[in-house]
Amino acid sequence: MNARSILWSEACFVFPDRERPVIKISPVIKLIFVVLFTLALIIWAQQALSWSNILQHWETVSLSLVLGCLGMTVISHLLRGLRLFHGYKLLPDSTGLAAGPVFGVSLVHNAANFVLPMRLGELVLPALSRLRLNVNMTESVKTLLGIRLFDLHVLVSLILLLQLQRWGWWAAGGLAVLFAGLLVLPLFERIGPIRKFAPPQYRHYGAIAISYVLTALIWCVKLIAFYWIFNHFMPMAFNEAAVGILTADLSSSLPINGLASAGSYEAAFAAGLAATSNFSDASLAPIINLHLFLLASNIMAAAVGGLILMFSKKPESRDG
Numbered sequence: 160m161n162a163r164s165i166l167w168s169e170a171c172f173v174f175p176d177r178e179r180p181v182i183k184i185s186p187v188i189k190l191i192f193v194v195l196f197t198l199a200l201i202i203w204a205q206q207a208l209s210w211s212n213i214l215q216h217w218e219t220v221s222l223s224l225v226l227g228c229l230g231m232t233v234i235s236h237l238l239r240g241l242r243l244f245h246g247y248k249l250l251p252d253s254t255g256l257a258a259g260p261v262f263g264v265s266l267v268h269n270a271a272n273f274v275l276p277m278r279l280g281e282l283v284l285p286a287l288s289r290l291r292l293n294v295n296m297t298e299s300v301k302t303l304l305g306i307r308l309f310d311l312h313v314l315v316s317l318i319l320l321l322q323l324q325r326w327g328w329w330a331a332g333g334l335a336v337l338f339a340g341l342l343v344l345p346l347f348e349r350i351g352p353i354r355k356f357a358p359p360q361y362r363h364y365g366a367i368a369i370s371y372v373l374t375a376l377i378w379c380v381k382l383i384a385f386y387w388i389f390n391h392f393m394p395m396a397f398n399e400a401a402v403g404i405l406t407a408d409l410s411s412s413l414p415i416n417g418l419a420s421a422g423s424y425e426a427a428f429a430a431g432l433a434a435t436s437n438f439s440d441a442s443l444a445p446i447i448n449l450h451l452f453l454l455a456s457n458i459m460a461a462a463v464g465g466l467i468l469m470f471s472k473k474p475e476s477r478d479g
Contacts (some may be wrong), residue, residue, distance in 0.1 A: 193276040197418045202446065213444045216392050224391060231384035232456045235377050240265040242373040246302040247294055248358035249366055256476040258468055260291055266464025270457040273411065275421050281338040293474050299361070305358025311375040312337060317378060318405050321398040323434070343366060358479065378408075388452055392445035403446075406431030419457075424450050 204210060204310055240262035247261060248254055257282045262286045272280030283305065288299040316337050319330040344367055346356035360370040386406045393400075410427030411420055432438035 189277065197421045200417070200422045202442055208447075213447055216444060216448050219389075220391060224387065227454065228384045228388050228452070229385075231380050235381045235384070235440070236460055237262070238373055238377045238380065239269060242306065242370060242377065243302070245366075245369055245373065246305060246358070246360050247288075247292070248298075249362065250294065250298050250302075252357075256470070257474065260471040260473075262289060263464045263467030263471060264275050264291055265289055266460045267468065268464075270461035270464065273453070273457045274461075276418050277418055278414055278416075287468075288339050291468055291471070291473060301358045302358065302360070304356075305360040305370065305391060306374075306411050307412070308358075309360070309370055310378075311409075312341070312373045313371070314394075314405050314409050315376050318402055319406075321401050322435070336445070341371065363387065378405075381408075385449060385453075390444055393442055393450055395437060399437050402435050403428045403431035403437075404449075407432075408445075420450075424453075 198246065204213065208341075229381045243265045244256075244258050244261040247256055264284065267278065268284040271283040272278070274280065275283075284303050285299040288294040289296050305453050316334060319326070319333045323330045323334075325328060344361040345363055347353055347361050360366050382404055382473075384399055386400055388401055389395070389407070391398075407428035410423045411424060412417065416423040425443070425446050428449075429438050429442070432442055
């Protein structure tokens with residue numbers, strides 16, 4: 160018996176009512192760690208690049224470019240709201256569900272998901288959906304699961320598609336497997352043990368098609384807007400810069416990240432550029448500036464979403 164097995168046996172003897180001794184870390188300690196980590200990154204950016212030099216890049220940005228990118232970001236958020244509304248309308252009892260409050264919930268949720276650390280922002284959707292839309296928490300969580308799986312599918316598919324020429328048959332094979340996977344989604348509704356976990360968007364091919372097209376449009380619009388800004392700061396071919404942008408967005412799916420994805424966003428973006436042999440120290444400032452634009456747009460989205468919810472009427476209570 161090795162040392163690990165001995166320790167395991169002793170732990171089970173000491174804690175007979177538990178399979179494993181669990182080490183719990185206080186949420187306060189986690190929050191302190193996240194804040195300190197974020198502050199350390201801000202200080203590092205000052206020491207390595209200087210915030211005055213980083214922000215100086217914005218002096219060359221025209222108002223038309225900012226407004227154009229903001230406009231495309233608004234379109235992306237509207238599509239997100241429409242996608243959530245479509246998912247909720249597929250629920251058994253969606254009578255009285257208005258588009259306005261759903262859009263408000265979507266805006267606040269997406270902003271919270273970006274700003275809050277450790278994926279805590281995901282909890283905002285089921286909570287707000289229950290409080291403001293009278294949508295059952297179980298149903299909203301299943302809807303969110305469907306949304307996140309479509310997000311992951313589209314992001315990975317776009318990366319493979321953009322690198323089809325570079326990665327060849329590996330990319331083509333990956334795309335074939337991903338899209339074949341879409342064909343089996345309705346089976347979730349027919350398999351007894353997992354039927355209760357099936358997202359409403361997976362019930363039939365029509366719902367899958369609408370949700371997937373909306374998801375693809377969301378990310379394509381956002382990708383074009385972000386490339387527009389990044390290319391202004393650092394000219395680069397679209398298919399190469401896009402891998403960095405998409406990889407950075409993929410990093411938001413990680414269970415561990417800081418406030419507003421500080422650090423993880425930049426690291427993932429740099430990794431994406433490195434995969435296409437385009438990373439250099441000169442790309443750090445443009446990446447940080449793009450991150451700042453993303454942060455500002457999410458704060459504005461949260462404010463708009465909050466106003467929508469403030470002035471919207473809560474629907475009548477439904478059972479569940």
